[in-house]
Amino acid sequence: MKSNAEPFFCSLKPKDVIGVAAPSSIFDADAFHKGVLCLESMGFEVHIPRGISGRHRYLAGTDRQRAEVLNSLFADPGIKGIIAARGGFGAMRLLPLLDWDIIAKNPKLFIGFSDPTALISALVCNVRICAMHGPNLVSLAQADQKTLESFSKTVTGCFTRIDLPSDQVIVPGHAAGRLVGGNLATLVHLIGTAYQPDFTDGILFIEDVGEPAYKIDRMLIQMKMAGLLxxxxxxxxxxxxxxxxxAYIPQIIKEVFFEANIPICMGIGVGHGSVNLSLPMGVDTILDADHACLEWGLAAQ
Structure with a gap:
């Protein structure tokens, strides 16, 4: 499943069709509908596959049903992008059921965050297809203007830079590499599997929700001992x-990466907070901690 292909970001255009997948948990129908309207207001057409509203325990259908939707969306030449309905849990269960040959031959932009990190990581690290770490469909229903603007301009390739909080630069410096990572807990659960991420020469991005500092510490140490860092x-x-x-998390981050002597910036508005800016995963980026910014695309060349 590993690919040596050069990754590229499949940006979208107005009137492109975005297909909706539900790789994880059951979603709220009202929020789903509002998310569809939000995408349409940005100028995109939305394709809702049959069977997307299935239920199997806390999952949006059986593993086979959810995987078949994803496989069909990647195989459909009329679909230019795919957005996850929501997070929760379930995406990593699909990884062995996906047709990675078809996906590699039909690269298109996958969008999501939180539990869909499992899919983003596999796309970026295993088949070298860039993805977008951004709001899931139901998240768009309640997103603020800053989040919506970032989503719209990143997905269309208009944004090539994000300013970072200058007061949360932990270690100064300048680094270049492809942007990798996502939800920390999801990434850790991929360790030891065929889909274990490869962060070599990358700029590692992490975020999480509902995890006390000692668990953040434990997960990072596990990643370090497994060689992922x-x-x-x-x-x-x-x-x-x-x-x-x-308040302990900056101390933990600095301790875990102390020996690496690499730039470290914290506090970007990406993840489960009120602001969730979009990031192009797998894209060549420049992390400039000296000037507190992240650049990609033409800006990073």
Whole structure:
């Protein structure tokens, strides 16, 4: 399943069709509908596959049903992008059921965050297809203007830079590498599987929700002991929402990456917070901690 292809970001255009997948948990129908209207207001057409509203325990259908929807969306040449309905849990259960040959031959932009990190990581690290770490469909229903603007302009390739909080630069410096990572807990659960992420020469981005500081510590140490943090060029963190003892997290981050001597920036508005900016995963980026910014695309060349 590994590919050596050069990754590229499949940006979308107005009137492009975005298909909706439900790789994880059951979603709220009203929020789903409002998310569809939000995409349509941005100028996109939305394709809702049959069977997307299935139910199997806390999942949006059986693993086979959810995987078949994703496979069909990637195989359909009329679909230019795919957005996850919501997070929760379930995306990693689909990884062995996906037709990775078809996906590799039909690259298109996958959008989501939180539990869909499992899919984003596999796309970026295993088949070298860029993805977008951004709001899931139901998240768009209640997103603020800053989040919506970032989504619209990142998905269409108009944004090539994000300014970072200058007061949360942990280690200064300058680094270049493809942007990798996502939800920390999801990434850790991929360790030891065929879909274990490869962060080598990457700028690692992480965020999480509802995890106390000691669990953040434990997950990062596990990643380090498993060798996942070897060879990374920089670290960028998003929000750590509802994480007990959040004040400890910068100390933990600095300790875990101390020996690497790489730039580290924290506090970007990406993740489960009130603002969820969009990031192009797998894209070549520049993390400039000296000037507190992240650049990609033409800006990073």
């Amino acid at each position: 070897e060879g990374i060029k920089g670290v960028l963190t998003g929000s750590f929402e509802n994480c007990d003892n959040e």
